[in-house]
């Protein structure tokens with residue numbers, strides 16, 4: 001479902017609603033409906049399921065197909081799982097399938113031929129692996145491939161780099177490659193695939209700084225012009241070093257992979273001194289392609305004032321503006337509306353940032369000025385039953 005929240009903000013008396021889904025570690029996936037009425041907002045919980053229990057860690061809305069995929073990380077179980085649902089008109093979910101996976105799936109990407117055979121690749125944090133599952137329509141899927149990894153010796157941060165820890169899976173802007181940041185191995189693994197079987201092929205990885213702990217990454221093309229011949233940058237957020245590193249990306253001939261040249265590096269705090277222990281998590285380019293937003297965890301000094309005069313202890317979101325040479329200009333640091341913003345999703349209009357504040361067990365919906373890129377006051381905040389892991393608008397997957 002697509003709704004025009006921008007229209008609701010500018011045209012008096014337009015009522016509109018949009019659904020979003022929230023996962024939390026207590027075992028629930030919850031649907032909320034956000035209604036906008038002439039500039040005021042109301043939130044309602046409309047559905048809840050435990051069919052991705054025990055520990056939902058990530059959600060995927062399969063746009064145009066009315067499907068939702070949910071990963072269960074399995075914090076206390078040997079294995080994790082991949083579950084699928086159909087999304088009903090009212091935002092309720094009908095469970096289709098649940099399959100046991102290698103332990104600790106935390107992120108995913110759908111790849112392949114949009115009009116033909118597709119698959120979903122999962123990043124397994126505790127299981128030190130990447131897996132691939134063939135999508136068979138209507139929420140059905142089956143195992144394609146498991147790729148487990150080992151480390152010859154622990155990384156510089158022995159506590160966190162005892163083993164490879166696959167943390168995310170994204171595709172490049174041309175849809176030819178999958179990139180998987182590995183927090184334990186200080187790598188971003190790069191894969192191509194066989195176009196018929198969608199079996200992943202290992203290509204040369206990006207080697208990140210020792211001990212930096214690559215976690216999440218986002219691609220950016222100046223002027224939104226994508227293609228193997230167009231300027232392409234990758235922004236890698238490394239959790240342990242608390243850095244964002246910009247790489248100029250070039251395409252090697254004949255599907256041979258990617259070449260990365262570092263062009264920028266700073267703290268995820270940008271110009272500000274970053275606090276000790278800062279642990280950045282999520283990074284996204286905004287829908288208008290003009291800004292880059294990163295979440296910072298493990299600092300409580302960004303109190304968010306409430307309308308009733310109280311303050312909410314909060315971590316933060318940093319906004320940067322990527323420049324054509326790949327460097328980043330710092331724009332803003334702003335409270336995330338709670339503690340430990342593990343993940344956030346920007347809606348398709350760029351007017352709202354919905355933040356999963358893991359330790360506050362909440363989702364904060366922050367307003368955002370599309371013209372200036374500045375994040376602003378919360379329009380709504382709601383609690384979920386457990387530690388929040390992911391929020392996805394029922395529209396796209398930023």
Ligand SMILES: *[C@@H]1O[C@H](CO)[C@@H](O)[C@H](O)[C@H]1NC(C)=O
Pocket residue numbers: 012013038039
């Ligand atoms: C919409 O809100 C504006 C500003 O608060 C107000 O002036 C206007 O009367 C409202 N319109 C309706 C139909 O409620």
Ligand SMILES: *[C@@H]1O[C@H](CO)[C@@H](O)[C@H](O)[C@H]1NC(C)=O
Pocket residue numbers: 026027028048050053385
């Ligand atoms: C799901 O949420 C309910 C509250 O809505 C909570 O009581 C329950 O513990 C949560 N988890 C599971 C697995 O039911």
Ligand SMILES: *[C@@H]1O[C@H](CO)[C@@H](O)[C@H](O)[C@H]1NC(C)=O
Pocket residue numbers: 050051052053054072077079080081098099100101
């Ligand atoms: C899905 O599979 C996982 C892993 O085997 C299991 O722990 C979980 O209970 C299953 N969930 C459902 C809803 O069948």
Ligand SMILES: *[C@@H]1O[C@H](CO)[C@@H](O)[C@H](O)[C@H]1NC(C)=O
Pocket residue numbers: 078079080100101102103127
């Ligand atoms: C369960 O997890 C273990 C450890 O990650 C793994 O070796 C095993 O293959 C997994 N089982 C399935 C069905 O994926």
Ligand SMILES: *[C@@H]1O[C@H](CO)[C@@H](O)[C@H](O)[C@H]1NC(C)=O
Pocket residue numbers: 252259260261
């Ligand atoms: C990658 O780019 C660098 C320049 O930044 C160049 O020196 C190197 O040869 C390139 N590697 C490949 C495999 O093309």
Ligand SMILES: *[C@@H]1O[C@H](CO)[C@@H](O)[C@H](O)[C@H]1NC(C)=O
Pocket residue numbers: 273274275276298299300301
């Ligand atoms: C958070 O960061 C600020 C700025 O660096 C610092 O002054 C403060 O002590 C930190 N607070 C906590 C709780 O870490």
Ligand SMILES: *[C@@H]1O[C@H](CO)[C@@H](O)[C@H](O)[C@H]1NC(C)=O
Pocket residue numbers: 276277278279298
């Ligand atoms: C949070 O910061 C403190 C230091 O301020 C550090 O000791 C701790 O390891 C950090 N926690 C995480 C999860 O990064």
Ligand SMILES: *[C@@H]1O[C@H](CO)[C@@H](O)[C@H](O)[C@H]1NC(C)=O
Pocket residue numbers: 025358359360361387
């Ligand atoms: C859940 O959140 C609490 C703080 O509210 C934190 O102490 C705990 O470590 C979190 N656990 C997980 C698994 O996120």
